[in-house]
Amino acid sequence: MEYVIEMLNIRKEFPGIVANNNITLQVKPGEIHALLGENGAGKSTLMNVLFGLYQPEKGEIKVRGNIEKITNPNVANELGIGMVHQHFMLVDKFTVTENIILGKEITSKGKIDLKEAEKVVSDISQKYGLSVDPKAKIADISVGMQQRVEILKTLYRGADILIFDEPTAVLTPQEIAELIQIMGKLIKEGKSIILITHKLKEIMEVCDRVTVIRKGEGIGTLNVSETNPDELASLMVGREVTFKTEKTEAMPKEASLEIQSLTVKDSRNIAVVDNLNLTVRKGEIVGIAGVDGNGQTELVEAIAGLRKVEKGSILLNNKEITKLNTRKVTESGIGHIPQDRHKHGLVLDFTIGENMVLQTYYQQPYSKTGLMNKKAIYDQANRLIEEYDVRTPSEYTPARALSGGNQQKAIIGREVDRNPDLLIASQPTRGLDVGAIEFIHRKLIDQRDQGKAVLLVSFEMDEIMNVSDRIAVIFEGEIIAMVDPKETTEQELGLLMAGSTKKKVGDGNV
Structure with missing residues (x-):
């Protein structure tokens, strides 16, 4: 048998858009096969067809040589197909084990046998090197750990064909290295992997073959050993791409953001930002580097007015904003691109046009005497859609219908267009193509x-x-070092992020 999966001439349409136009994808047993394409090219749609979430208008799917009609994810699971979604399908309040067994519970005398389930989960996680705490609540574990839970869910259901949708979009460099090792183990166990990714470096490192799609059309399949990142980038976007960010030397002026002795607690009442100091000046970009779970999320939420500050102060342009609510923080001159676009960036059931004015809908010209001016709202949306190349059938399309990358471009357009004094960009290119x-x-x-x-x-x-x-x-809630990117290496930065060398800084301005 030459192919474990064959998707032949698949066509999938949505109102006003052809997402997949006669695409063919053929995956060999025991290979890592990359699916590469721009945001909105139709990659996730194609995989959702394979996983049974969508039904194609045309084409056929063969699994291990047999023509199959995959009408829903349960059929996909029965065929040994599992999918790790880009936006995790987990219940925050449930434990790791409860999430993994959900829908396929282990029972004893009519009751769920959690003890036995925890043992099964522990055994699978040890077998594949996916160490997680079976008793931990999803809300309390890092994004990297949540992804492991998603992978364990598919393995628990017996999947031997795994679809990974942008699996490294939310991971730290260390977690990416671990995931690559995990994928290697899965292949050795005889499994096959389809990897949806924009990251050319990862394709070159781990994949055997790559299928490129552009604007819903299949461009071709290449052996990774016979191509290079430049060729893949130009096949993907249809033009040459610059990988190095060109910029002049920064000319920083006075401080815009000043954070002094800041302490913030998480949902478990633990201080995850601990006496932190940081200054960001006008005319500079300060990057925060750290392994996920070291207080970055809570720090950003505290600055944006989304999380209570226990101690310390946050000043913007010499004005105290520590205790202001989110709207007042926004009005004081802060733009926020949140790391979770679904939870904090968009109202998914609103149109893309309505989402473009979420921060300003109550101001003129979008609203007058309490009445919304739809024309002004959608004129603004059209301008941003064009400027930021948001691929959408129309400005009236619900935000949830857009690809993750196009949702992200919409948020970035909305926040940058407001021209804030301080722009907080949290994972701004998560899930975006080159x-x-x-x-x-x-x-x-x-x-x-x-x-x-x-x-x-x-x-x-x-x-x-x-x-x-x-x-x-940032390490364990403190800024432990301030480095110049021109005078450091990825290796040195990685060591600092792991807390192995502490170059303690006083005001975060060294």
Whole structure:
């Protein structure tokens, strides 16, 4: 048998858009096969067809040589197909074990046998090197750990064909290295992997073959050993792409953001930001580098008014904003690109046009005497959709219908267009293709060059090194080092992020 999966001439349409136009994908047993394409190219749609979430208008699917009609995910599971979604399908209040067994519970005398389930989960996690605490609540574990839970869910259901949708978009460099090892183990166990990714470095490192799709059309399948990142990038976006971020030397002025002795607690009442000091000046980009779970999320939420501050102060342009509510923080001159676009960036059932004015809908010209001006709202949306190349059938399309990357471009357009004094960009290029990443980096640098302050929080080492003018390293809730990207290496930064070398800083401005 030559192929474990064959998707032949698949066509999938949505109102006003052909997402997949006669695409063919053939996956060999025991290979890691990359699916590469721009945001909105139709990659996730194609995999949702394979997983039974969507039904194609045309084409056929063969699994291990047999034609199959995959009408829903349960049929996919029975065929040994599992999918690790880009936005995790987990219940926050449930434990790791409860999430893994959900829908396929282990019972004893009519009751769920959690003890036995925890043992099964523990055995599978040890077998594949996916160490997780079976009793931990999802809400209390890192994003990297949550992804492991998603992988364990598929393995618990007996999947031997695994679809990974942008699996490294939310991971730190260390977690990416671990995931690559895990994928290697899965292949050795005889499994096959389809990897949806924008990251060319990862394709070159782990994949055997790559299928490129562009604007819903199949461009071709290549052996990874016979191609290179430049060729893949131009096949994906249809033009040459610059990988190095071009920028002039920063000309920082006075402080815009000043954080003094800040302490913030998490939902378990533990101080995850601990006596932290940081200064971001006008006309510079300060990158925060750190392993996920070291207080970055809580720090950003505290600055944006989304989380209570226990102690310390946050000043914006010499004005105290520590105790202001979220709207007042926004009005004081802060733009926020949140790390979770679904939870904090968009109202998914609102149109993309309505989402473009979420921060300003109550102001003129979008609203007058309490009445919304729909024309002004959708005129603004159209302008941003065009400027930020948001691929959407129309400005009236619900936000949830857009691809993750296009949702992200909409949020970035909305926040940057408000021209804030301080722009907080938290994982701004998560799930974006190389062309879009290039565009977003340019926008961040433009903000800096206009004399604005930019705080960049990213797990992408390349992004932190390329875009930042200074790098603040966060470890266990403290800024432990401030380094110049021109005078450091990824290796040194990685060691600092792991807390192995503490270059203690006083005011975060060294």
